[in-house]
Every structure is written in structure tokens, then in C-alpha cells.
Amino acid sequence: MGKLESTVPGLSYPSARDGALKTGIDFLDGRRKDDGAEGLWRIGNKLYDLSQFIKNHPGGSEWIALTEGTDITEAFQVHHLTDRAERLLPKFYIHDASTPRCIPLTFQPNGFYKKFKARALKALEGVDIHRPSPRTNMIADMLLAGTIISCLTASATRAWPAIIVSAMFLTWLSVTAHNYLHMRNNFRMFYMDLCLMSSNDWRITHVLSHHLYPNTIWDYEVYSVEPFLSWLPLKNKTIMSRILSLIYSPIIYTLTYVMQGTKRYYVALTKVDLHPQDLIPFILPLAMCTVSESIGAAFATWTTIIFLSSFYFGYTGFNAAHHHPDIFHDGDICRKDLDWALLELDAVRDRYLIDSSLFLTLTNFGTHTLHHLLPTVDHDYLRRCWPALKETCEEFNIPFKKMTQWELTKGQFQQLLRNEPKTFVS
Incomplete structure (x- = not known):
């Protein structure tokens, strides 16, 4: 680029x-x-x-x-x-x-962030902010059990309903594991490794890049898919590249697990940077071999589940909060106040319905604004901080906006086509 x-x-x-x-x-x-x-x-x-x-x-x-x-x-x-x-x-x-x-x-x-954080900390009094809630742990563990059982069932029967259910469970488990990546070391963050993606790499690319600098040229999750998907409103985006990006999107979704898995093992082997969790992706296919009619059949079923789950994960992640013409992307004229939290607010949106349920929040990257501002706090506890965010937004005269899932899905494609910058308030 x-x-x-x-x-x-x-x-x-x-x-x-x-x-x-x-x-x-x-x-x-x-x-x-x-x-x-x-x-x-x-x-x-x-x-x-x-x-x-x-x-x-x-x-x-x-x-x-x-x-x-x-x-x-x-x-x-x-x-x-x-x-x-x-x-x-x-x-x-x-x-x-x-x-x-x-x-x-x-x-x-x-500034905005320091004032918000002080209010949020007060709202979280009485909560162990360094550990996830029992409800969150229960949901995560149930998703793990559902993933294993459904995958074994799919391998034994090779029935499409079982394969589709397995893909859904694996996606929900992987997204939920993301909640744990931001926290102190814990075994549930390794649930993500079952889908080929690396929890270790996500701690860098997601936690230390995307979360801290969303929608800027420093955001790994923006530049890693360029030039196939270019969300930044660049004037040099040709009509052909903008149209092709609409075609590339579902392909990128489907290949997300495989692409990240390939990078994972390339780095592990070439840089001798192996971790114990690099063995976790082999657990599901090996387990599926024990109930399948053959190793080839088990591998074919597992591969199908991986691609279906990857598509679901990619769609969920890329359409969750960040890409819409009304959301700031580097190339737009940003506000003069460079308080870190204001960049986050401009680059993130929350969704109706998704944020009303802990299960939907955990499995669909919900409560997104609060999660960006307080990434180490468990999603179950984040909801206590809505009043703190609302009060701080009112103090700084910052409008807080929510969108529907359809608005964000449609807007993500509109953003891929956009090459004219917008101005965000000072």
C-alpha cells in the first residue's frame, strides 16, 4: 500500500x-x-x-x-x-x-479517559476485576463441551446438521476465548487455539495493536488484510479494487483460520518459537479420528468444520464494531483532542440486541466500546460501567451511538467502497 x-x-x-x-x-x-x-x-x-x-x-x-x-x-x-x-x-x-x-x-x-476510568473503578467496587465472573466461566466451559461433543458427533455421523452445529460451537468458543486473552494468564484463553488461530499471536496483534490503535495505520487487523480489503478511505483506491474487495470479503472470512494457522506454524518452525499451546489445534482432529470410519473421513469433516467456523468468525469479527462510513478511519480528519479514549469512541460502535445478553456479548464481540476502554475487565462486569461512560460522554459533550447488526454489516461494505475522507468533530 x-x-x-x-x-x-x-x-x-x-x-x-x-x-x-x-x-x-x-x-x-x-x-x-x-x-x-x-x-x-x-x-x-x-x-x-x-x-x-x-x-x-x-x-x-x-x-x-x-x-x-x-x-x-x-x-x-x-x-x-x-x-x-x-x-x-x-x-x-x-x-x-x-x-x-x-x-x-x-x-x-x-482528560476523558482518566475521568472515565476513575468512575468505572468506583462502579466496579466489590468486584474482583482481575478475574472473570463464574457466569462467564460457566458459559465458556459449556461451549468447550458443546464443541467437543458436536465435533465427535459430526465425525461419527458425517451429517450436515452436526457439522453446522460444530462450526457454530467452535466459533462461539473462539470468540468467547478472546475475553480471556486480555486478562492475566489463564487456561481458558487457550480455547481459541482449537480453531488453528494462536492465542499467543492474538495477544500481540489484537491486544497490543488493534485494541490500542483501532482503525489507524497502526492497527494490525486493518493492514494485515490489505490490499484485498482496504477499509481506510484512501483516494488512490481504484474502482476495480473497491469492487473486488466486496468479492474478497467472504473469501477472507472463510480462510481466516487457515491463514493465521499457516503464519503460526511458519513462525514457530522458522524462528524456533514453539509454545506448548501450539499442540492444541491437533486435539480436535485427533479426537475425531477415534470415532470416524477412517482418518481421511475425520480429516475431511474437521476441515469442513474449520472453513465453516472461519467464515462465521470472520463475518462476526469484521462486522462487529469498527467499519462503517460514520466511524473514524485513518484518512479521515480526526478530532484535535488526542485523548486515547476519544480515538476509541470514534473508532468503535456498540450494537442493539447483542449487548442485552451476556451470551450474545461473549460470542459476538459485544459491549465493544467498554471492552476497548477496559479490556482486562470481564464482559459480565463491564455492564456495571455503562453509567460511568454515559456520564463522561455527557461531561465532554460526546454523543454515544449504537447501531444494529444490519447497519454495521451493510456499512462494512460501504466503508470498503469509500475513498473520500470525513471530518470528525474537534
Whole structure:
């Protein structure tokens, strides 16, 4: 796509965007080139050495180990609701950074995000914000059981109703597992690995990229599917490429699992970056072989389930919250206030009906705005924070908008066709 100039003032071009394969490892390698962290951890304009804290990090060592040599300002601010982590920082301070930040987003004490977070924390009093609710765990575990039982049934019978039900269960399980990826290390986040996608890679590409910089040139989930799907309103999008994107969409949906699975094992084998969870995708097909008439029949059934589930997952994810002509995309004229939360509000929409049910929320990427603002909080507890968000929106005169699933589905295709920028309020 060439080097694009972001319309977010001061947002630099990310090196990772030019990678041929576009993996999570590429994203982090690009950040190490761009962030001026000098091999340490950058927060704001200060550099810290967190190497001695890796094993003691309450959220798990992986978060700190992954981000060594990068700017973690946004992740640090958003992943810690209390001020405990901030109070610990001075003991790890090394020196000030010698280069300015390549990301201009702010967290001012009187800005939108800080005020909202304080209200949200008050709304969550009495809740263990570091753990999922029993209801969420029950739904996730029931979806796991439903996935295994339906897949075994499909393998034994090769009946289309069983195959379709299996695909639905696997999709619901994978989306629900996404809720756990943002939290401290837990075994339920590995439920996602059953569908070929990597929970480890998603912690990078989804949590550390998409969630922190949605719909910008830094958003992995935007640039990883370019040039086939180009959501940014670029004037150089030709009529042919815009029309072809409508045809590519269902193909991308169907191949999402396979493409990410291929990247997963390519990186694991070429970079010798194997993880125990890389064995999890083999559990379902191996189990299905035990009840099938043959290994070939089991593999054919599993493959069919994978492609059907991938289509459902792709449709759900790409049409859930971010792509519509009335939603900010890099290339549009953004607001002057660069408070991080305001970018999130401009780049996200919630949906009617989906947000009214915990099951629908967990299985359809629901409660999307609150989840972006408070990603580590379990979806079951997020609903307590609606009044805090409403109050803060009213204080800053920010309209809060919801859409129907149909509006977002239709709007996603309209966004693929759009090449004229819009102006978002200052």
C-alpha cells in the first residue's frame, strides 16, 4: 500500500506495516525500531528496566517479556485500573528517552479517559476485576463441551446438521476465548487455539495493536488484510479494487483460520518459537479420528468444520464494531483532542440486541466500546460501567451511538467502497 501519512497528527508510520508476512512478531520487531525504548520499556518519555519484575508481574510474565524494547504507554495505562503499578514504576526508572514518542495519544489527568476510568473503578467496587465472573466461566466451559461433543458427533455421523452445529460451537468458543486473552494468564484463553488461530499471536496483534490503535495505520487487523480489503478511505483506491474487495470479503472470512494457522506454524518452525499451546489445534482432529470410519473421513469433516467456523468468525469479527462510513478511519480528519479514549469512541460502535445478553456479548464481540476502554475487565462486569461512560460522554459533550447488526454489516461494505475522507468533530 506504500507509505501512508496518518491523519492522526503526529502518528508516525509503523515499520511493521511493510512486512511481507505481517505477523505478531513483525509488529513487535517494528515497534523496537520505532519506539526509541533503547532495549528497555518506555512509558511516556521515561525508560524503565522491568527485567527484574518479569517473573513477579501479577498479569503473567508474558506481557512484559513480549514488550521488551517497546513503548508500552497505552498498554500500561489501559491494563492497570488502579494506581498500584504506577506507584511501583519509580524503582525501575533508568533515564528519560532521547527521542519523542511516535504515538501522540494522551492520558491527561483531566482528560476523558482518566475521568472515565476513575468512575468505572468506583462502579466496579466489590468486584474482583482481575478475574472473570463464574457466569462467564460457566458459559465458556459449556461451549468447550458443546464443541467437543458436536465435533465427535459430526465425525461419527458425517451429517450436515452436526457439522453446522460444530462450526457454530467452535466459533462461539473462539470468540468467547478472546475475553480471556486480555486478562492475566489463564487456561481458558487457550480455547481459541482449537480453531488453528494462536492465542499467543492474538495477544500481540489484537491486544497490543488493534485494541490500542483501532482503525489507524497502526492497527494490525486493518493492514494485515490489505490490499484485498482496504477499509481506510484512501483516494488512490481504484474502482476495480473497491469492487473486488466486496468479492474478497467472504473469501477472507472463510480462510481466516487457515491463514493465521499457516503464519503460526511458519513462525514457530522458522524462528524456533514453539509454545506448548501450539499442540492444541491437533486435539480436535485427533479426537475425531477415534470415532470416524477412517482418518481421511475425520480429516475431511474437521476441515469442513474449520472453513465453516472461519467464515462465521470472520463475518462476526469484521462486522462487529469498527467499519462503517460514520466511524473514524485513518484518512479521515480526526478530532484535535488526542485523548486515547476519544480515538476509541470514534473508532468503535456498540450494537442493539447483542449487548442485552451476556451470551450474545461473549460470542459476538459485544459491549465493544467498554471492552476497548477496559479490556482486562470481564464482559459480565463491564455492564456495571455503562453509567460511568454515559456520564463522561455527557461531561465532554460526546454523543454515544449504537447501531444494529444490519447497519454495521451493510456499512462494512460501504466503508470498503469509500475513498473520500470525513471530518470528525474537534
